Amino acid sequence: MVIINRITVQLFITVKTASAADVFRTLADPTRRSLFERLCREGEQTVWMLTRYAGISQPAVSKHLAVLKSAGLVRDRHAGRETHYRAEAQSLSPLVDWLSLYGAFWRERLDRLEDLLQRMD
Amino acid sequence: MVIINRITVQLFITVKTASAADVFRTLADPTRRSLFERLCREGEQTVWMLTRYAGISQPAVSKHLAVLKSAGLVRDRHAGRETHYRAEAQSLSPLVDWLSLYGAFWRERLDRLEDLLQRMD
């Protein structure tokens, strides 16, 4: 029992991966996507830098960052009185998985079409 | 002048491709994404079939389909009194482009890291 519980906790920690739904919802907002893009481009940034860039109030930026964080898209690091945020490398994998899944249906359909066209020769 | 106008119109028609922003916004809604996924999986469907599947009212489905259409994700075909919708094959390319763009930053960063690690040897 104890071991099982320990394993469960372990899974909870490691499988923090967000779903494609979370990623879609989170990146749908232009401001939030812009913040994420900047973090991807420029690397680690403080909240203050991001606030200057985004052109909205600091609390708004903090809220967006919290949403991004809860979707696993960014990670924060506290240093003194400032917080540094950076994009999480593997966070877009749910999106890649989703795309490859539904891209696969088209591929399949294109293959069928190609097959059909070849039979018509 | 006339020729220029003609060219402009031509561009307007062909460059109907949606932006990544449109695609994100459109696919953020779970119901809409579910409809799109079904169209990808099952191929062409009538509004009535989609309504039965989605479990919401027919007008709601029509509205979602209109949004999907305006984002270029689906295409409609009228046959008698029913309308058939199907997923548009190339419609997710803005998403792929966006992903490859911001995936590229990570790749670049990983390359830099790898480079750095090699220099440390």
Place this chain on the structure above:
DNA sequence: ATTAATGATAACCATGTGGCTATCTGTTAG
């Protein structure tokens, strides 16, 4: 010709959410 069915539109409502200001906590500077 009348009725039924399919889907789009209109009008409306409830809810979610992105923005703001004000405030609180914790950290650095003077």
Place this chain on the structure above:
DNA sequence: CTAACAGATAGCCACATGGTTATCATTAAT
């Protein structure tokens, strides 16, 4: 020790939007 600063939280508000029902237009069926 006090002031300034970085950031998060709370509370509020305006607006967007996803859902509903009612209705309209068009096409098929009886």
